[in-house]
Amino acid sequence: MSQGETQIESDELLTGHLYDGIQEYDNPLPGWWTMLFLLTIIYSVLYLIYFHSGKVDRSMIDSYDLAVADNLRVQFAEIGQLNPDRETILTYIDDPKWSMVGKAVYQMHCTSCHGANGEGKIGPNLTDNLWKNVKVVEDIAxxxxxxxxxxxxxxxxxxxxxxxxxxxxxxVASLRGTLPAGTGKIIPGEVPIPHWGEPPATEQAPADAVGSQESK
Ligand code: HEC
Known part of the structure; x- marks a missing residue:
């Protein structure tokens, strides 16, 4: 309810809103405020074009990825380019420094599906003797x-x-046999395979003798 003494004379100055006796002036927003608001809109458009126009290395994510790649190149200069072969993979299972890098990669990219310790979640358990796509250790890579x-x-x-x-x-090869808590996710098609240290089955027979069975 409005009080007589506070009543504004000219109705044009008022918005006509009335709540609990409080009336609202129809004041325009200050010019500087409106300008600032418009500037943020213009800035956002320029920002969008500049950082998301497909040019590499402008967004923070891109520069982070590039920095990580650079750092990797520096680190890997020490070991050169590794071949994904049996000997190399077995060598780095026990390497005190580089096995930590493998573990970090696993923790960053693989735990969501294979579990924190390889026990299996969406993806199969990687700690037992049963494997589907892997017959020899280099198949992991x-x-x-x-x-x-x-x-x-x-x-x-x-x-x-x-x-x-x-x-x-x-x-992953080093996880074999650890059988952590929660182990048990098995996928159809998994079969026991020889331990990594043992020579792969194909090396025990002439290549042509096993070729037909192995070709699938
Ligand atoms: C999006 C989920 C997902 C992520 C992430 C993932 N995997 Fe897998 N992984 C699977 C699934 C599902 C299978 C089973 C494939 C099949 O049925 O043939 C599998 C299979 C495997 C196998 C073969 C297992 C076997 O018995 O043949 C290995 C080795 C493996 N993953 C390693 C990794 C590594 C290392 C990473 C991280 C770099 C990783 N996975 C990330 C879902 C995932």
């Missing part, structure tokens, strides 16, 4: 690189440095 089951297991070759793939393969 192959699966990580190429993916499996129509990308249910994603391909990492464009997202990880080749050395990271080798090192994470070593880390």
């Amino acid at each position: 192959k699966v990580v690189s190429e993916g499996a089951a129509g990308n249910a297991m994603p391909s990492w070759k464009t997202r990880l440095h080749p050395n990271e793939i080798v090192l994470v393969a070593s880390y």
Whole structure:
């Protein structure tokens, strides 16, 4: 309810809003405020064009990725380019320094599907003797690189440095036999395979004798 003494004479100055006896002046927003507001809109458009126009290395994420890649190159200069072969993968299982890199890669990219300790979640358990796409230890690097089951297991070759793939393969190989709590996620098609240290089955027989069975 409005009080007579506070009543504004000219109705044109008022918005006509009345709440609990409080009336509202129809004051325009200050010019500086409106300008600032418009400037933020203009700035956002320029920002969008500048940082998201497809040019590499302008956004913070891009420069972070580039910095990480640079740093990796510096670090990996020490070991050169690793080959994803059996000997290399087995070598880096026990390496005190580089096995930590494999572990870090695993923790960053793989735990969501394979569990913090390889016990298996969406993806299969990686700590037992049962494997599906892996017959010999170098197949781990192959699966990580190429993916499996129509990308249910994603391909990492464009997202990880080749050395990271080798090192994470070593880390996965090292999980075998650890059988952490929660182990049990088994996928159809898994079969027991010989231990990593043992020579792969294909080396025990002439290549042509096993070729037909192995070609699938
Ligand atoms: C989006 C979920 C997902 C992520 C992330 C993922 N995986 Fe997988 N992974 C799977 C699935 C699902 C399979 C089973 C594929 C199949 O059925 O053939 C699998 C299979 C595998 C296999 C083969 C297991 C076998 O028995 O043949 C290995 C090795 C593996 N993943 C390692 C990794 C590594 C290392 C990473 C991280 C770089 C990773 N995975 C990230 C889902 C994932």
